[in-house]
Amino acid sequence: MTLFSVLFILLCYSLTFLSVGLFIYRIHGYANTPVPLKIPTMPAPRTEGGVVLRMAGEVLLFTSLFRANKWTWIGGYIFHVCLAVVLFRHLRYFLTPVPGLVSLMALAGIVAGIGLVVSAVYLFVRRLAVDRTAYFSTLSDYFALALTGLIGLTGLFMKFVVRTDVTSAKAFVMGLVTFHPVPVPPDPTLVVHLLLVLLLMVYLPMSKLLHVGGIFFSPTRNQIDDSREKRHVNEVEA
Amino acid sequence: MAKIKTEPLTGKIRVPSIEPGATAHYRANPAKPEHNEALGFPGEKIANWEVKAIEKMGEILDTNRAFRVYMDICVRCGACADKCHYFLGTKDPNNMPVARQELIRKVYRRYFTIGGKYFPEQADACDLTEDVLDEWYNYFHQCSQCRRCSVYCPYGIDTAEVSMVARDIMDSIGVGQKYCNEILGKVLNEGNNLGLAKNALANTLEFFEEDVEEETGVAVKYPMDMKGADVLLIPPSADFFSSPHVDGFIGYGKVFHEAGVSWTVSSYASEFANFGMFIGDNETMKKVAMRIREAALELGVKRIVVGECGHAWRVAYSFWNTLIGPFDFLDPKYKTPTHMCEFTLDLINRGAIKIDKSANDDLVVTFHDSCNVARGSGMGNKPGGQFDVPRDVIKAVCNNFVEMDEETIREVTFCCGGGGGLLTDELLDLRVKGASPRAEALHDVMERKGVNTMAMICAICKAQFTKVLPNYGIGMDMVASVHQLVSNAVVLGGKKGV
Ligand code: SF4
Ligand code: SF4
Numbered sequence: 206m207t208l209f210s211v212l213f214i215l216l217c218y219s220l221t222f223l224s225v226g227l228f229i230y231r232i233h234g235y236a237n238t239p240v241p242l243k244i245p246t247m248p249a250p251r252t253e254g255g256v257v258l259r260m261a262g263e264v265l266l267f268t269s270l271f272r273a274n275k276w277t278w279i280g281g282y283i284f285h286v287c288l289a290v291v292l293f294r295h296l297r298y299f300l301t302p303v304p305g306l307v308s309l310m311a312l313a314g315i316v317a318g319i320g321l322v323v324s325a326v327y328l329f330v331r332r333l334a335v336d337r338t339a340y341f342s343t344l345s346d347y348f349a350l351a352l353t354g355l356i357g358l359t360g361l362f363m364k365f366v367v368r369t370d371v372t373s374a375k376a377f378v379m380g381l382v383t384f385h386p387v388p389v390p391p392d393p394t395l396v397v398h399l400l401l402v403l404l405l406m407v408y409l410p411m412s413k414l415l416h417v418g419g420i421f422f423s424p425t426r427n428q429i430d431d432s433r434e435k436r437h438v439n440e441v442e443a
Numbered sequence: 444m445a446k447i448k449t450e451p452l453t454g455k456i457r458v459p460s461i462e463p464g465a466t467a468h469y470r471a472n473p474a475k476p477e478h479n480e481a482l483g484f485p486g487e488k489i490a491n492w493e494v495k496a497i498e499k500m501g502e503i504l505d506t507n508r509a510f511r512v513y514m515d516i517c518v519r520c521g522a523c524a525d526k527c528h529y530f531l532g533t534k535d536p537n538n539m540p541v542a543r544q545e546l547i548r549k550v551y552r553r554y555f556t557i558g559g560k561y562f563p564e565q566a567d568a569c570d571l572t573e574d575v576l577d578e579w580y581n582y583f584h585q586c587s588q589c590r591r592c593s594v595y596c597p598y599g600i601d602t603a604e605v606s607m608v609a610r611d612i613m614d615s616i617g618v619g620q621k622y623c624n625e626i627l628g629k630v631l632n633e634g635n636n637l638g639l640a641k642n643a644l645a646n647t648l649e650f651f652e653e654d655v656e657e658e659t660g661v662a663v664k665y666p667m668d669m670k671g672a673d674v675l676l677i678p679p680s681a682d683f684f685s686s687p688h689v690d691g692f693i694g695y696g697k698v699f700h701e702a703g704v705s706w707t708v709s710s711y712a713s714e715f716a717n718f719g720m721f722i723g724d725n726e727t728m729k730k731v732a733m734r735i736r737e738a739a740l741e742l743g744v745k746r747i748v749v750g751e752c753g754h755a756w757r758v759a760y761s762f763w764n765t766l767i768g769p770f771d772f773l774d775p776k777y778k779t780p781t782h783m784c785e786f787t788l789d790l791i792n793r794g795a796i797k798i799d800k801s802a803n804d805d806l807v808v809t810f811h812d813s814c815n816v817a818r819g820s821g822m823g824n825k826p827g828g829q830f831d832v833p834r835d836v837i838k839a840v841c842n843n844f845v846e847m848d849e850e851t852i853r854e855v856t857f858c859c860g861g862g863g864g865l866l867t868d869e870l871l872d873l874r875v876k877g878a879s880p881r882a883e884a885l886h887d888v889m890e891r892k893g894v895n896t897m898a899m900i901c902a903i904c905k906a907q908f909t910k911v912l913p914n915y916g917i918g919m920d921m922v923a924s925v926h927q928l929v930s931n932a933v934v935l936g937g938k939k940g941v
Pocket of ligand 1: 516517518519520521522523524540541595596597598599600
C-alpha cells in the first residue's frame with residue numbers, strides 16, 4: 206500500500222471518530238442541561254402523542270418554516286429531501302448485497318443529486334439577493350452550502366463526466382467498514398469527494414449543522430402543555 | 444408629549460427594506476444603583492464586567508437547555524426575520540429576531556466554540572467589548588419577548604428566551620434597566636408595582652363600591668383581606684387605578700357578586716404582574732410570585748382567580764406550579780390558577796349569571812390577542828383555549844363581534860409594542876412604531892367593519908394602546924377590558940348565582 210493510501214485511510218478513521226465523538230458529546234451536553242421552566246410555544250399539544258406529531262411535522266415537513274416563508278421552505282425542503290435520498294442511495298457502498306430498495310432508486314438518486322446541487326445554489330443566491338438575509342448571513346452559512354454543493358458536484362462529476370470505477374470505490378469503503386482497509390482507488394475526484402465529506406462530517410457537530418440533532422431538544426417544541434395539571438420540577442433546584 | 448411621526452395607515456402590513464442603525468440610539472434608561480441593589484445585583488457596572496459576564500453566560504449555558512440549544516442550532520434561515528413588530532415598525536435590521544440573537548451569539552461563539560476561539564474572524568465571533576455591551580443593552584430592550592418569532596422558527600428558537608438571558612447577564616454585572624428593576628423593588632417591598640399603600644387600596648375599593656351602588660342601586664362588595672373568602676383575586680395593580688383597566692376590575696366584582704361567590708383581594712399580594720420574567724431572573728420571579736402563595740395561605744382561600752394581565756398569566760399558567768407550587772392547600776376541584784375569563788365563561792355556560800347583550804349594542808368589538816396569553820399560556824381544557832375562552836366571553840356579552848386579519852390574531856398575533864418591560868416613556872418612539880402592525884390590522888376592520896372597540900385581557904396592552912393609538916389617529920376609547928364588556932352586560936340581581 207502506498208504511503209498516500211495509508212495516510213488517507215488513517216484520516217478517514219480519525220475524522221470519522223472525531224465527528225461521531227463530537228456529535229455524541231454535544232448531544233449529551235444538551236440532554237444533560239436542565240430545563241428550568243415550561244416554555245412550549247403555545248398552543249402546544251396536551252399529550253405526549255401530540256408532541257410526537259408536532260415534532261414529526263417539523264422534522265418531516267418543516268411545518269413552521271412553511272408557515273413563515275414559502276420561498277425558503279421550497280428551497281430548504283428540496284435540499285433536505287435530496288440530501289436524504291442521496292444518503293440513502295449511498296447505502297449501496299456500505300451493504301453487500303445491496304438492498305432491493307436501494308438498487309431500485311438509481312434514477313431517484315441521480316435526480317436527487319442534481320436537486321441537491323441546484324437547491325444549494327438557490328439557497329446560496331437567496332442569501333445574497335434578499336436584503337434581510339444578506340444582512341445576517343455569516344461566512345459559515347455560505348460555507349455550509351458551498352461544501353454540500355461541492356460534494357454533490359464531485360459526485361455528479363463521477364457519474365456523468367469522468368466515471369469512477371464503482372466496484373473499486375465500494376471495495377475501498379467496505380474495506381474501511383470491515384476494518385480490512387484496501388488501497389485508495391486512483392481517482393482524484395473520488396479522493397476529493399471523500400475529503401469534502403470528511404470535512405463536512407467534522408464540521409457538523411461544531412456548527413449550526415447540529416440542528417439535525419438539536420431540534421429534538423428544543424423545549425419550545427418538545428414540551429407538553431400541562432403545567433397546571435402536572436408540576437414541572439426545575440432540576441437545577443431539585 | 445410631542446406627537447410621534449407615523450406613516451398614514453393603509454390597513455396592510457408590509458415588510459420594509461432594511462435601514463441599518465435606524466434605532467441604534469433607542470436606549471432604555473439605566474437603573475440607578477439602589478434599583479439594582481434592591482434585587483441583589485451590583486449597583487453599578489463592576490470592574491471586571493467582561494470576565495464576569497462571560498462566566499454568567501457559561502453558568503446559564505449549563506442550566507438552561509433552551510439557551511444552550513438555541514445558541515448552536517440557528518441556521519439563519521430568516522424565517523423569523525420579517526415577523527417582529529419592531530422590525531416591521533422600525534426597519535432596523537437588528538430588530539430582526541435572528542439578528543437580535545446574533546448579537547449575543549457572536550459573543551457565545553467567541554468564548555464557547557472551537558471555531559470562535561481559534562478563528563474568530565471566519566467564525567463571525569467577537570469579544571465582549573463596551574460597544575457590544577451597548578448593542579446588547581439597546582437591542583435587548585427593543586424586544587418585548589412576545590415569542591412571535593418562535594412560532595415561525597423551524598426549531599422553535601425563542602428570541603424572548605435569548606433576551607431574558609441577555610438581560611440576566613447584564614443585571615449580574617450591574618447593567619440593569621430602570622423601568623423593570625425599580626418596579627420589581629416596589630412589588631417586593633410594597634406588594635404592587637405602583638407602590639400603592641394599603642389604605643390607598645382600601646379607599647379605592649370603597650370608591651368602587653359607592654360608584655357601582657350609585658350607578659346600579661345594587662351594593663356590590665369589593666373586599667380586601669377578607670379571611671375565609673372562597674376566592675383570592677389577584678389583579679394587576681393597574682386594575683385599581685388606570686383607565687380603562689378599572690372598568691374591568693369593576694366587572695370582576697359584579698361577576699363574583701352575581702355568582703354569589705365570596706372573594707377578596709389581598710393588600711399583601713395586590714399585584715399580578717411579575718417583571719421577574721422580563722429580566723430573566725427566576726429567583727426574583729419566584730420571590731414576587733411567592734407573595735401570592737403566602738397570601739392565599741394566610742387568608743385561607745379555596746382557590747386563586749387572576750385578573751386580566753398577559754405576561755402575568757404566562758407566569759401564572761406556565762410557571763407558578765414550578766415556582767410556588769404545589770397548590771395542595773387549595774380546593775383540587777379548581778385549576779390553579781384560574782383565569783377570570785375561565786371563571787366568567789363557566790358561569791355564563793351554566794346560566795349562573797344573567798346577561799343582557801343589548802347593553803353593548805352600540806359597540807362593534809374586535810379582540811386583540813395579547814402575546815403572552817397567546818403564545819405563553821393556555822386556558823380551558825383544549826389547546827387554543829386561550830383564544831376561544833375570551834372570545835366566547837365577548838360573544839356571550841356582545842352582539843357585534845368581528846375578527847381582525849387572520850395573520851394578526853391568535854397564535855400569530857402582534858404584540859402591542861409595549862410588553863417585555865418596555866412600557867416606559869423614553870422608549871415611546873419604539874412603542875409607537877412597534878404598534879404599527881396592530882394599528883394597521885385594526886384600521887382595516889375599522890374601515891371595513893366599523894369596529895369601534897378593541898377588547899383585550901392585558902394591563903400592559905391597555906396602557907400601551909391608550910397611549911400610542913392616538914399617534915395613529917385612533918382614539919383611546921377604542922381600548923376596552925373584556926370584563927368591562929361583561930360589566931356592561933351583566934344583569935345585577937338577575938340570578939341567584941352558583
Ligand atoms: S427562524 Fe429560527 S433558525 Fe431561522 S433564522 Fe430565525 S431563529 Fe434562526
Ligand atoms: S420575541 Fe417578539 S419582540 Fe422579541 S424578537 Fe421575537 S418577535 Fe421581536
